[in-house]
Amino acid sequence: MYAQMVQSEATEEDPAKLGEFQAKIDADIKIEPKDWMPQGYRKTLIRQIGQHAHSEIVGQLPEANWITRAPTLERKAILLAKVQDEAGHGLYLYCAAETLGVSRDEITEMLLDGRMKYSSIFNYPTLTWADVGAVGWLVDGAAIMNQVPLQRTSYGPYSRAMIRICKEESFHQRQGYDAIRKMAEGTAEQRRMAQDALNRFWYPSLMMFGPSDKDSVHSAQSMAWKIKMNTNDELRQKFVDQTVPQAEYLGLTIPDPQLKWNEDRGHYDFSEPDWAEFFDVIKGNGPCNVDRLAARNKAWDDGQWVRDGLLAHAKKKRAGKVAAE
């Protein structure tokens, strides 16, 4: 789940039009870019898709951190392909956001100056090779929980982007699990890396779903509009239920002494993450917030001359063509 705490916008429009709009959504008719939509729907979607796109882009950094140090050529190739896919996801999502009337440059600048957010998870460091596996297994695993239902979201371009993205994400998750499995089955040092990665990434992964439903005030409108398909707590529970047996299979211990199967509920009981830490990370105080944003700003600033150069050349070429005609 790469969109957290996306604030729903209130909307004040003609009740008749709003009624028609809601009826379309209730009938599962997709909303397309040229259709009428409430301002609140448009703004909320821009925020949500933008946050998702930015997460893909910033999310390249913790994984790219290991490309040059990948331990085998095959692992290096897999990781390169994965990070490339993520940049591709960012591209689809920026295109989806553009259909709502915000350009990629505008939305990028909002990321760079801190007006828009990206998922809190990417503010945690990747410290060992096992972290690359853990990111695939847990972070992509958590993302898929949210993205699979979003394939049915009401906004057409977003839904179609999600369908493409989900195919690749589930592949990434399997590859991540395979990488950490190899370490869990490896030497004592590799096992230690795998357990340490799980220890560090477990709670931040749970935080990816956002605060508990009782504290999440913006869900109702987004759920009615079908741009949020499940509550945060539903998805978090689903993630825990899916992940616990996978950890057991690896022989790794989830760092939660309260974790226990609850026969009556048919779900695992588990400890909440430290929400104070979550809000700190959201505010910019995570271990890597400053560095991640600095890296994106540096790439953007250093690349200005490249973008300007290519644009100037394209203009010259167009002018040349016109002159020749």
Place this chain on the structure above:
Amino acid sequence: MTSDEAFKQFLLRMGDNTLILGHRVSEWCGHAPVLEEDIALANTALDLIGQTQMWLALAGEVDGGKSADDLAYLRDAWDFRNVLLVEVPNGDFGRTIMRQFLFDAWHSIMLGRLIKSSDDRVAAIAAKASKEVAYHLERSSDTVVGLGDGTDESHARMQAALDYLWPYVGEMFACDAVDEQMAAAAIAPDPADLRDEYDALVGKVLTEATLTIPDNRFAHKGGRDGRMHTEHLGHLLTQMQWLQRAYPGASW
């Protein structure tokens, strides 16, 4: 030199070029000037690493059953056989894309010849790689032209990149005893024979890019025979080989 040894040296030259350049290009991941470039650079790096796997696997086979990973991760700098061009640091995006273009042009011509190699295994790798490299060359040429003939700043940066990199071009066409044996066995062309085609191709693109080729044929050497790499290669290997060196024998 036995012909097996010469064959191995030839394969290492091919595989080390793609390995080291792939590493350098992969350093851009997440940091490129525009999203499309990030994707294209990662894709190029991925192709180069894939080609490395093929070349080094064959080199390892000739070398008595070593794996491609053994060769990539467990040799020290003096056993690497890449040209110096591919190990120089990325510099700005202009230098990276100019280096890519200067290499792609050689690579595409070389692979075109290797498709007709008398060794079927070499011909098969070249056939697969040449499709990828045709695309690399198309992209790097377009970008060199776009930036060379862009703004004053982009032009100046591209000219500076060309001036810096040009002395590393000549090594790709150097010929030694290994090359003589490969040419005699019709496994690979004499590198010197590729130069005219290269000059024509590179000249055409750089002219369109409004850039001036330095009037100097001086060539740094020492990479493809391992006699003297740059200071940069050791740092690159330190990073690339760290896990394999720190945890010997572990399986990843």
